[in-house]
Amino acid sequence: MIRAALSLFFAVLAVPAQAIEIQEVTSPGGITAWLVQDDSIPFVAVEFDFKGGASLDAPDKRGAINLMTATLEEGAGKRDSVAFAQAAEDLGARFSFDVSDDVLTVGMRALTQNRDETAALLAEALTQPRFDDAAVERVRAQVQAIIRSQETDPQAIAAKEMARQAWGDHPYATSINGTAESVAALSRQDLVAAKNRVLARDRVVVGAAGDITPEELGMLVDTVLGGLPEQGTAPLPEPADLQLTGGVTVIDWDSPQTVVSFAGPGLPIDDPDYFAAYVANHILGGGGFSSRLMTEIREKRGLTYGVGTGLATGLYGQTWQGGMSGSNATTGQAVDLIRQEWDRMAQGVSDAELADAKTYLTGAYPLRFDGNGAIAGILAGMQINGFPIDYVDTRNAKVEAVTAQDVQRVAGRLLKSDRLRFVLVGRPEGIAATDPALTEVLPVE
Amino acid sequence: MIRAALSLFFAVLAVPAQAIEIQEVTSPGGITAWLVQDDSIPFVAVEFDFKGGASLDAPDKRGAINLMTATLEEGAGKRDSVAFAQAAEDLGARFSFDVSDDVLTVGMRALTQNRDETAALLAEALTQPRFDDAAVERVRAQVQAIIRSQETDPQAIAAKEMARQAWGDHPYATSINGTAESVAALSRQDLVAAKNRVLARDRVVVGAAGDITPEELGMLVDTVLGGLPEQGTAPLPEPADLQLTGGVTVIDWDSPQTVVSFAGPGLPIDDPDYFAAYVANHILGGGGFSSRLMTEIREKRGLTYGVGTGLATGLYGQTWQGGMSGSNATTGQAVDLIRQEWDRMAQGVSDAELADAKTYLTGAYPLRFDGNGAIAGILAGMQINGFPIDYVDTRNAKVEAVTAQDVQRVAGRLLKSDRLRFVLVGRPEGIAATDPALTEVLPVE
Incomplete structure (x- = not known):
C-alpha cells in the first residue's frame, strides 16, 4: 500500500x-x-x-x-x-x-x-x-x-x-x-x-x-x-482484485499510541471519475491543514497531530487510503470521526470547499518542474500512466471542470464507511477488532 | 564539526x-x-x-x-x-x-x-x-x-x-x-x-x-x-582558535565496531593555499573510491567500507577532518594507516593523481546548477563566503592552476600526523588513549 x-x-x-x-x-x-x-x-x-x-x-x-x-x-x-x-x-x-x-x-x-x-x-x-x-x-x-x-x-x-x-x-x-x-x-x-x-x-x-x-x-x-532483450521473460502483471472488506483489525503493540491505517476501494488514473476523486480527496483528507479530517480530528478535538488521505493509484490495483496516529485512549473516537467524514462526502461539498481545492490543486504545480532531473522524471511518469503528450497543458482544465455533482457522485460510488478497513497497531480503546482471531494469526516479532 | x-x-x-x-x-x-x-x-x-x-x-x-x-x-x-x-x-x-x-x-x-x-x-x-x-x-x-x-x-x-x-x-x-x-x-x-x-x-x-x-x-x-532591524543585537562571532592537539581519545562504547573520527588544522576559504588544499584533499581522502585512504584501508586491506576526508571551512574556524568505522580488532592498524597517509602527502603527488583530481573537480559541477532552488542557494552561499560575482566563471581556472608543488607545500604546512587528533568510540584494539583520564571525564549515557 x-x-x-x-x-x-x-x-x-x-x-x-x-x-x-x-x-x-x-x-x-x-x-x-x-x-x-x-x-x-x-x-x-x-x-x-x-x-x-x-x-x-x-x-x-x-x-x-x-x-x-x-x-x-x-x-x-x-x-x-x-x-x-x-x-x-x-x-x-x-x-x-x-x-x-x-x-x-x-x-x-x-x-x-x-x-x-x-x-x-x-x-x-x-x-x-x-x-x-x-x-x-x-x-x-x-x-x-x-x-x-x-x-x-x-x-x-x-x-x-x-x-x-x-x-x-x-x-x-x-x-x-x-x-x-x-x-x-x-x-x-x-x-x-x-x-x-x-x-x-x-x-x-x-x-x-x-x-x-x-x-x-x-x-x-x-x-x-539497445543491448537489452526485446521482451521480458515475465509478462506484465495482471490487474489485482481488491479483496479488502470493511471492518477492524487490531494488532497488539505495546505503546501509548495507536497507529491507525485505513483503506477502501479506489479507482485507476484513467477512470472518468479520476479528477472528481482527486478533488474529493483534497477536501476529505488530502489538503494538509485545511481538509475535513484535519479540521474534525486535529483542530476541533486535538486527537492527532496529523491525519491524511490519498488516492493510491497503482497500475494494477487501487485504493483510497489514509493514516494517522494518536493516543490509545481516543482511537475509538478518531475512527468514528473518520467513518463519519468518509460517509459525509456523499452529501456533497460546499462551493467554497470546491473553489479552494481547485485553487490549490491547479496553482502550486509549476514548482515541481524545477530542474532537468525533475522534468525527466515527470515525462517518464506520464508515459507510465498512459497520459497523452499534451497532458501538462490540459490537466488544469480537467481539475477546473470538476463540479460539486461530480464530487458527490464519485463519493457516493466509492466512499462508504462500511467498506473501509481499519488496521490498528497499538492498544486502542473504545474500539474492538471485528475479527479477533486475526490478532493471533499474524505473528508480530 | x-x-x-x-x-x-x-x-x-x-x-x-x-x-x-x-x-x-x-x-x-x-x-x-x-x-x-x-x-x-x-x-x-x-x-x-x-x-x-x-x-x-x-x-x-x-x-x-x-x-x-x-x-x-x-x-x-x-x-x-x-x-x-x-x-x-x-x-x-x-x-x-x-x-x-x-x-x-x-x-x-x-x-x-x-x-x-x-x-x-x-x-x-x-x-x-x-x-x-x-x-x-x-x-x-x-x-x-x-x-x-x-x-x-x-x-x-x-x-x-x-x-x-x-x-x-x-x-x-x-x-x-x-x-x-x-x-x-x-x-x-x-x-x-x-x-x-x-x-x-x-x-x-x-x-x-x-x-x-x-x-x-x-x-x-x-x-x-524591510521590517527587520538594521543591526543584530549580537555582533558577528569572533574567529575561533583551533585548540586541537595531536593524540588519541577513546570513548568506551559497547559495540563490535569502532567509530574513528580525526581532525587537524585546516584553512579558510580565502587562504591563498585553499585550492591547493582542495586538490590535496581529493587525492588524500576526498575522491570517493579513488583516494589514497580508500586504496590503502579499504581496497588493499578491507578494514572499512568507507573512509573519507574533507576541508571543514567554517567561517570562524577550520579543520581538515575525516572519518570511518571498522571492526574493533583492526582499529589500531587503520589509525596507523591514516597517520602514514597524512604524512605521505608532503612527499608529493604523482602527475596522474594531480590530473585525475583536476578532471574530477572541474568536470562534475554543472550538475549542481539544476533548478532555480539550487541556483538561488549557490548565489547566497557565494556571498556568505565573500566570493566575487564572477567566481563561477573563474573557479575552474583556479583548480587547474594548482601544481604538484602547491599540493606539496600545503600538505607540508597542514598535514602532520602528530597534530592529528583521533576520537575513537567503541572498544578499539591495538591503540590506546593518550590521555586515559579523558574517558572518565566525559559522561556517556
Whole structure:
C-alpha cells in the first residue's frame, strides 16, 4: 500500500502557466522518448522507467527484483563495484536505480562533454551486471536490515497487514523487499532471472530534459537500451482484485499510541471519475491543514497531530487510503470521526470547499518542474500512466471542470464507511477488532 | 564539526561550461541581491542567508537560535501555525527555515502570480513570529528527541567530543541544538532575543533564480527584509582558535565496531593555499573510491567500507577532518594507516593523481546548477563566503592552476600526523588513549 504512493505522486503533475514544450523522439532502434530540450546548463537528465517493477518477481522469489536493482550499480563488465563507481566519478556522471511495486527506475545525469561515455557505462550496468558475491552479500545485508527494522515499526506493520488483506495472491500483497527467508535464499542465478523478467525493451519508457537534441537523444537511448532483450521473460502483471472488506483489525503493540491505517476501494488514473476523486480527496483528507479530517480530528478535538488521505493509484490495483496516529485512549473516537467524514462526502461539498481545492490543486504545480532531473522524471511518469503528450497543458482544465455533482457522485460510488478497513497497531480503546482471531494469526516479532 | 560541513558544501561550487549570467541587484532599500533570471517556468526561488547562524547564541542560552528558527514557520501576526500553513498552501508557496553553526537560511519559492503575497507572508514570519506556547512546546519536544538520539549515536558522540576539544569557549565547541537542560530552560523571551541577535539586515545576503526582473526582485527583497532591524543585537562571532592537539581519545562504547573520527588544522576559504588544499584533499581522502585512504584501508586491506576526508571551512574556524568505522580488532592498524597517509602527502603527488583530481573537480559541477532552488542557494552561499560575482566563471581556472608543488607545500604546512587528533568510540584494539583520564571525564549515557 505504501509503495503504491509512487503512482500517486506521478499523478499529481504540475502545469506550468508557460507551456513546457515536450517533443516525442523515436530512436533509430524504434524506442520512443519524450524530451524537453534546454541548453542553459551543459548536462542532460534521462529517466528510464520499466513497467511492472517489483511486481514481476517470480512467485517463489519475492525480493529478487529489489535485490537485483540495488546491485546493478555494484559493477558491470570488466569493472567491479569500485571500478564502476570510479568510472562514473571520472565522467562526472550520476546514476540512480530504484524499484517500486509498479516501476523499476533507472536515472542518469550526464555532462554534455561526456554524454556518450556515460551512456555506454550505463548500458554496461544494464546488460552486463556482475552480481559479484561480495557486492550481493553487502546489499543483501542492507535489505535484511530494512526487513528487520520494519518488523518493529508500527506503521510498516500496519501497511503490511493492510496489503495482505487487500491483494490476495497478487505481488501487491507482500513487500517488494521479500522476507528474511526469501532474501536469504536468493542465488546469483535468481538475480539474473529477475533482471531478465523486468529489464526489457517491451516495457520501457524514457523521459529526458536538458542539453541534448532529439537526434542525440535517439542515439543515447539506443546506446543504453539497445543491448537489452526485446521482451521480458515475465509478462506484465495482471490487474489485482481488491479483496479488502470493511471492518477492524487490531494488532497488539505495546505503546501509548495507536497507529491507525485505513483503506477502501479506489479507482485507476484513467477512470472518468479520476479528477472528481482527486478533488474529493483534497477536501476529505488530502489538503494538509485545511481538509475535513484535519479540521474534525486535529483542530476541533486535538486527537492527532496529523491525519491524511490519498488516492493510491497503482497500475494494477487501487485504493483510497489514509493514516494517522494518536493516543490509545481516543482511537475509538478518531475512527468514528473518520467513518463519519468518509460517509459525509456523499452529501456533497460546499462551493467554497470546491473553489479552494481547485485553487490549490491547479496553482502550486509549476514548482515541481524545477530542474532537468525533475522534468525527466515527470515525462517518464506520464508515459507510465498512459497520459497523452499534451497532458501538462490540459490537466488544469480537467481539475477546473470538476463540479460539486461530480464530487458527490464519485463519493457516493466509492466512499462508504462500511467498506473501509481499519488496521490498528497499538492498544486502542473504545474500539474492538471485528475479527479477533486475526490478532493471533499474524505473528508480530 | 559535522555542521561545519555546510560551509564545505558551499565551497564546492559548480562551474557550468556555458556561463550563467549573474546580475547584482540593489533594492530601493539598499540591500544587495544576486540574481539569475530565467522565465522558463513561472516561479522564483529566493534564499536569504543570515551570517553568524547559531554561533550567535547568547553564552547561557545555547540552542535558542535553533529552536527559534524551527518555530518561525509556526505562525505569525494574526495567523497561528495552522492558519500560516494554510495561507502558504493557498498561495502555492514553499518556505524553508534552517540553521547551522555559520548561517541561518530562509528559503522561499513563489509562483509568479502570487509573488507579492508570498513575500508579504514571509515578511510576517520574519518580523512578527508568534512563538505560541503550543508550537514552541511541540518543536522543543522534537529538538529534545534529537538530543536524546545523539546521546546514543557513536558518530554524534565522536563529533561532539572532537568539537569540545577543538574550539574552547567558541560556540563551535557545542551543539547548535543545545543540551537537554538548556533547551528545557528556554523561554519565549529567549526566542525573541535570539531572533533579534541574528535576523537583521546588517548580516543578510540574498540569492535568487527564476521568473523575476531585477526591479521586481528589489521590491521583493525590501518587502521581506524591510521590517527587520538594521543591526543584530549580537555582533558577528569572533574567529575561533583551533585548540586541537595531536593524540588519541577513546570513548568506551559497547559495540563490535569502532567509530574513528580525526581532525587537524585546516584553512579558510580565502587562504591563498585553499585550492591547493582542495586538490590535496581529493587525492588524500576526498575522491570517493579513488583516494589514497580508500586504496590503502579499504581496497588493499578491507578494514572499512568507507573512509573519507574533507576541508571543514567554517567561517570562524577550520579543520581538515575525516572519518570511518571498522571492526574493533583492526582499529589500531587503520589509525596507523591514516597517520602514514597524512604524512605521505608532503612527499608529493604523482602527475596522474594531480590530473585525475583536476578532471574530477572541474568536470562534475554543472550538475549542481539544476533548478532555480539550487541556483538561488549557490548565489547566497557565494556571498556568505565573500566570493566575487564572477567566481563561477573563474573557479575552474583556479583548480587547474594548482601544481604538484602547491599540493606539496600545503600538505607540508597542514598535514602532520602528530597534530592529528583521533576520537575513537567503541572498544578499539591495538591503540590506546593518550590521555586515559579523558574517558572518565566525559559522561556517556
